[in-house]
Structure formats: C-alpha cells, structure tokens
Amino acid sequence: MRRGIATLAAVGAVATAMVAAPAAHAEGRGDIRVTKTVVNKGGSVIVGVKSPKRFAIAMTIKDDSGVKRVTHVSAFNAGNSHGPVSYLGTTCKKSSGTTSLCTATMEIDPTWIDSYGSGNRGWDANAVAGIWQVNATVQADDGDYWISDRIATFKVKRAATLTTDAAPEPVKKGHTLTVTGKLSRANWTDLKYHGFTKQVVKLQYKKPGGSYHTVRTATTDSKGNLRTTVKATASGSWRWAFLGTTTTMKVVSTGDAVTVK
Template structure:
C-alpha cells in the first residue's frame, strides 16, 4: 500500500479553483514563491466507487536563481483535515531562468477512503467530499525554500448517476406522458450508489435536431425516484438534469426519444 498523505495544516478561505500567491500561510527562506496553482485543469475532482482517480496540480514557481525542485505536494479537506490522497510524483518544466511550471500527479482510491479514517470515532467516509486546499514545499537553486499552505482551493465531489424513462411510447398527441427517473450518488462507505433524496431536478425536452430546454422541475423522493407528467404535443426527447451540489457532481441523463402520433 502506498504511503498516504494527511497533512494537518491551517487553511485559508475558499475562493476559486485557481488562486494566486501570496499563500494563506507560509514560511521559509528567500524569494522563491508559488505564484499560481491550478488543480485538475480548473475542474472539480470527481470520485466514483471503483476507478482510481488521478488528477494534476500544476504549480508556477519563481526564484531569481531558478527552481530546483518540489519536495512535497498535499491536499486536504479544508473543513475537517481529511486527505486520503497520494502524491505520486512531480515533473518540472523550465520556462525561463527564473520560472518553472511543475505538475504533481495526485491519486484518490475510493476503495481506501473508508479505511483512511476508520480509527476515528463517528467517521463518515463521505465527509471527504467538499472544499479542499493545496499545500506545497518548493526549493530554489540558491538554497531558498518555501512551505506554502492554502495555495489553491478545489472541490472533491461524489460521482452521480441519473436515469430517464418516458412512457407510453408512442403516445397520442394531446395525451399524458409520464416521465420517471432516479438520482443516485457514490457512497464511499460501502462503494455502492445510493439514492440521493430531496433534490430538485430539471425535466428537459428537445425537438429532433433542437436543443434541450427546461420544462419543469421535480424533487427526488425518499428512494431517489423522480416522477412527473406532461402533455404530449410533439415528438422529441426527454431527460432529467441535476445541477449538482458542493459535494456531488452535476449529471444529465441520456435522453429518451418519444414519438407523438
């Protein structure tokens, strides 16, 4: 089993996926600094129940003598300090005599999340989702170094799934069409998808060759189910669309085409 990094560091306020130095908390020697940090190319890190998730953290680093190396990169949940993520290594590209762009490869294995905190009373593996922060230690050719905490914020989200079924098919013009579905999301305790309840989801429709637009909304019940009815006026496709939350990804179902006769 690879070594897991769980740095317990003070963190700054959440801003965007990309933050620019100065860091929220830092210490070191000399003028070396991380001037920009981008996590996962600016997107949230989505973790399911099976596949190992790898994502990049890209650091722009400057020093008057040039950048020597990045000795560590870590990421933790900014609220509770949880950080079941591996730093697999960092590669650096020199872009000038004073500046390098270094990319760290990080990894989250959903199969390890629950075990990570199993020794903590009241541990909930799903509490890993939410706002995270990045820490890094960088070194210059002249011996300068800088330990930076809170240099970027990003979100780790639970993967989600959404289905749609419209019936009857075909349906007579002016008849009632019933559209059902189910919203579920990854649970990192048992590595299964569970119903996501009490969530507002959009019902969308498009004509053949057109674009989807929202017709109405519905709320998932205690089993994650969605159900509503609409009047059938023309052939087209129906789908459910969920906008996501701070801890769960946005997801859109596959459209279900219905012919109106």
C-alpha cells in the same frame, strides 16, 4: 420503452495515503514563490466507487536563481482536514531562467477512503467530499525555500448517475406522458450508488434537431426517484438534468425519444 442512463461525466479522483493537515502558515527564506496553481485543469475532482483516479496540480514557481525542486505537495479537505490522497511525485520543466512549471500527480482510491478514517469515532467516509486545499514546499537553486499553505482550493465530489424513462412510447397527441428517473450518487462507505434524496432536478425537452430547454422541475423522493407527467404535444426527447452540489457532481441523463402520433 427505452431507458437513457447517464455516464459519469467527469470522474476525477479520490485516493489513498494519509495526509496530515498542518496548521495554516506560509514561511521560508528568500524570494521563491508559487505564483499560480491549477488543480485538475480547473475542474472538480470527481470520485466514483471503483478505480483509483489521478489528477494533476500544476504550479508556476518563480525564483531569481531558478527553481530547484518541489519538496512535497499535500491536499486535504479544508473544513475537516480529511486527506485520503496519495502524492505520487512531481515533474518540473523550466520555462525561463527564473520560472518553472511543476506538475504534481495525486491519486485517490475510493476503495480506501472508508478504512482511512475507520479508527475515528463517528467516521463518515463521505465527509471527504467538499472544498479541498493544496499545500506545497518548494526550493530554489540558491537555497531559498518556501512552505506555502492554501496555494489553491478545489472541490472533490461524489460521482452521480441519472436515468430517464418516458412512457408510453409511442403516445397519442394530447395524452399524458409520464417521465420517471432516478438520481443516485457514490457512497464511499459501502462502495455502491444510493438514491440522492430531496434534490431538485430539471425536466428538459427538445424537438428533433433542436436544443433542450427546461419544462419544469421535480424533487427526488426518499429513494432518489423522480416522477412527473406532461401533456404530449409533439415528438421529441426528454431528459432529467441535475445541477450538482458542493459535494456531488453535475449530471445529465441520456435523452429518451418519444414519438407522438
């Protein structure tokens, strides 16, 4: 039997430096403003359990005298203010006399998340996942400055894996085919993958040369396992597909091809 194992399809980042979340405000002097902010090219920042991950925060900044610099950028969970992320600096490029595109580099190290809040009673490292916000302080050539909160929001998600195994292989036409699998996600407390329970996952099928379509859904058990049966009518490939949540990435397993005789 062949087992299809999904790759981590968008591992973005989580990181390591304590960032204090200031009270919401926007203040400064003059007309300098951040007019557009894009985090991680518009995608979620997805964090596994091993290597540090970096992501970019691209800011379009305008001032009538020109943009001097970005003084600081911070990012943290908008709901609980957890922010184990390192700000590694910003580079700016002028696109006109009044506008610059400045890109901040951030880094999240999953191996540091748990220790970041370990002194707090009831600390849950996985609570770092969710909707985050970006704050930035910018300066203009003429001395104008602006401290901007929540110039963008984005999602930090836990990485996930998903497997598929269809058996028996081959199978006789009209007989029962059993499709199993397991949905797991990163745990930032022990830096391992654990079964993701009570999640609805789609079972999908495609004929050779065709496209996948959903046949039915199943719910993961207390260990993240999936199991269902279907009638074997034609050769093709089977896979599980999970749509993701606010805190966990979307993941699709590799298909498992089955020959029907």
